[in-house]
Amino acid sequence: MAPSMMASGRHNTVLLLVVVATLPVTTLLLWFNYAAVVLAAQRSRLSLRKQKATWPKTALITGTGTAFGLNLARALNEEGYRVVGADVVVRDSLSIAKRSRAISKHYSLPVSAIQNAEYIARRILVVVKREGVGLWIDCSQNLPLRTIATTRTELQEKGACACIAADATSIQQLENREAFLDFLRERSLPAPEVHQVRSRSDIHNVLNHSQGKKQYMLTSPARAKPFDSSTLLPRRSLSQTYHEVSLVKVNANSPMLLQEYADPARTYECFAIVVQGVVRFFGAGQNAEFAGGNVHQDSALWQAMRAYTDAIARELGQGFSSHLTLTFGVIERVSQAGVESKLLPLKGAYQPNPAFVLPVGKSSDLVQAYVSVSQLATNGKSSLAIRETTMTTPSTTHKHLTRQRYFLLEDIANLFIDPCIGFLRRRTSLGQVLTSIVTMLHRLLFWDEAYYDFWDPVPAFWQYSVVFAWTALFASSPCKLARSTSESCRGSYQA
Template sequence: MAAKPTLPWSHACWHVLRIALSFSLIFLDNTILFFTALLAYFPYLPYLRLRQKRNVRFYPKTILITGIGTPHGLKLARAWAAEGHRVIGADVTDLDLPIRSGGSMSKALVAFYRIPKDHYISRILDVINREKVDIWIPCSPKATSIEDATARQMVESRTGCKCITFDENLAICFAGESFTKFVTERGLPVLEYHRVQSRDSVHKILHRSPSKSYRISRATPTANDRALLLPRRTISKTYTCLSEIQITQERPWILQQQFRLGEVFADLLIVRGQVQAIKVRLSDAGWGSSRLDQALSAAIQTLMQSLATKCGTRSTGHLTVRLMIDEEFDAHSVRHSIYIAGCSSGAKVIENLLHDIPCPVAGYLSVFPSNPVDSGSITASLSSTPPKKFAQAAILPAAFLHFSLLHFVLTLVEVAESELVRLLFWRDPLFTPLDPLPWWWEVHVYRPLREVWMMVKQTREAGLKEY
């Protein structure tokens, strides 16, 4: 007889905790929803739209935003609607849960669609044709950059809709080592990475760039190996250091350029080869306040504009570029040098770009030649990279491994407090006084039902494994 399927207590407790926290706030949140809903009767927003529609130069567009259930997708939808445009929302779904996300309940939307992950491209094309969409902005994390690029090729070849995502060629170039080759071929500064097979090749690289610092390590390091810094204080010490290591074709080493001042991330909106929005995220929380940091930000913006220009006029999309800042010494001066170290594209870029800054609606509209925007007027915004949040979902299972009941209870209280803070309306990015329903629906309808659905799914999977 097969064993009775059971859901691990750690996971079940986590789901139940989230559901209980959601329902514990329902009476308070209902009161907040009632009073904020009264603000909808204030005439500011309707008057704003009426004034825009009376403007003879204003031509409303139909905007499709996929990933409307994400905070950045909803923020975009609200920004476009506030400007008087017609916004269509869609969620890419890979679950059988028949409940709409909180973002889909926003009054900024005139229509909403659920797009199955298995039929992503065909359904996107159907929605664009049905709603006569002018601009499509993909914000869903469930679709890859390659999928969005493939959809762009299909959409722009069959409709007049403009897509804010890179085409297939650039999407491939922006992936992994292809990006390094792509940037190097265009003469932009790249963080050096060499696979060396002899000491002579190491000396040549060091001689070619005497102001740079490098780290050398085995291509397949062992637990006892450690990287060495080059060059040394003197040439003789450098030669001595290299003479003590064996570098051959069978046992190559990796020589990688060092950066002495840290890393920076540049989040970009590129439209037709022009940077229309840029945020510079500094890894050090102390950066951003001095005039030197402002100058560094301006230099990064200039470099990013060069990258966008060399990508061509068909380059339109969101891109995060990882940069390394090095301090290079000459005979009588010290200068900061910026090197490109990698990139990423997709929905995560939009989330970082739009955090705490207004949505660049005019920048998106510049995808049409009739709506040009002077990129010289664009200034980079500075922010510190927020610390990574710990994954509370992993704490409870770990707590069960301890025998102390008190330790588990304390961990449970800590996690509950963290989750409770996240549920507070003023901490939730979905909440705005003029559009509170998405926040309420997400907290008290979508998330609890999703937790129940996950419990049922995990129970079924556990049962299948038992049988």
């Protein structure tokens, strides 16, 4: 067994023991939470139920099991929507959003049928007609892209409701990384260089043409990922570069890829809601996977990402209405005039990145963007009229797109278990351990957990803990839980 797999197994076992040890305390706190909700909000809940009976607006959210989908359901519920949820679950009893007060009714999609696009489309169409849905928002992470596109086509042909989801016309543009880059180059948009090399001389030709101003990553087509660290070229000296290239085994029948490299520590992510080819909401921030810093709205970097996103939205056409998540890399080049920064797109996706948990409160710009989509659709306007309205109305923006909420059990693992194990193995200093623990305690004090909400304490922390521990112990990814036969569980949306 590989050392990394053994370490992951020990990590999951320790995490499971922590969850089991804290279950009595968390269960007691949960009961206190429920008691406080009942005592403090009984009258408001009764009036709210009477108000719900008169709510004419209904929204369907697929992917309510994600933190983004669950918090969006809560925000739309506060905005005056009746929210219907749907998600793919392994076991119906483990659905984390099924008992949320913000979701009036929840439907479970069978795991065994997620590859059957026609079946899922008919199933969602039945839900839309039965519940009187006027707006469908797709926030799912494990439905294949073809299934989402087929469902949207079915809903549009029936005139069932407005849709914020990937469509069949544009899915080919972000089907994979190669298609995404080809789409950018065909429209003269900046894109990273990718060369197919069939011999060592091809590698040297590309490196000589760049004259040392660019860095490239040499990978096989099977490992052609934006942050793959296979072979970075050129090296510090010419002799080191020639030595590294001489060790590479290049087959003319199976060419390798030499792609322009961007430092993963300097990657940024932007998220947009696009309606009829126009950006209605835009937010940008540093990639939370590596740093998670802010990008100021008046900075040149923010403006460049916004302009690039607007250009892609226009090129996708008037029929495109969906989420759009883009990851950018920043490449610095030294010239006589100074240091020049170049922004390059690395990948794209049609769904919100699960690493970001956006602030989706009632008054947030994000929720208002969704509400505007529903209002435009219910007014009975044509596609051209909707586009003219969105063109004359300035799109909303969010200054920061950072991970403003956290996942408690992940923090326990990353800020407590891992540092303590590292300290026992003399890999981490005592100061680093104390800093991590203080950070965790600070987050516990202000309690801004991604799934938990005081007025809607569902999913129950007890249930959340059991589900998380069970998943970590017996499965390595959501795709394995769903027994998907392709890479579409998390990667099908991503280019």
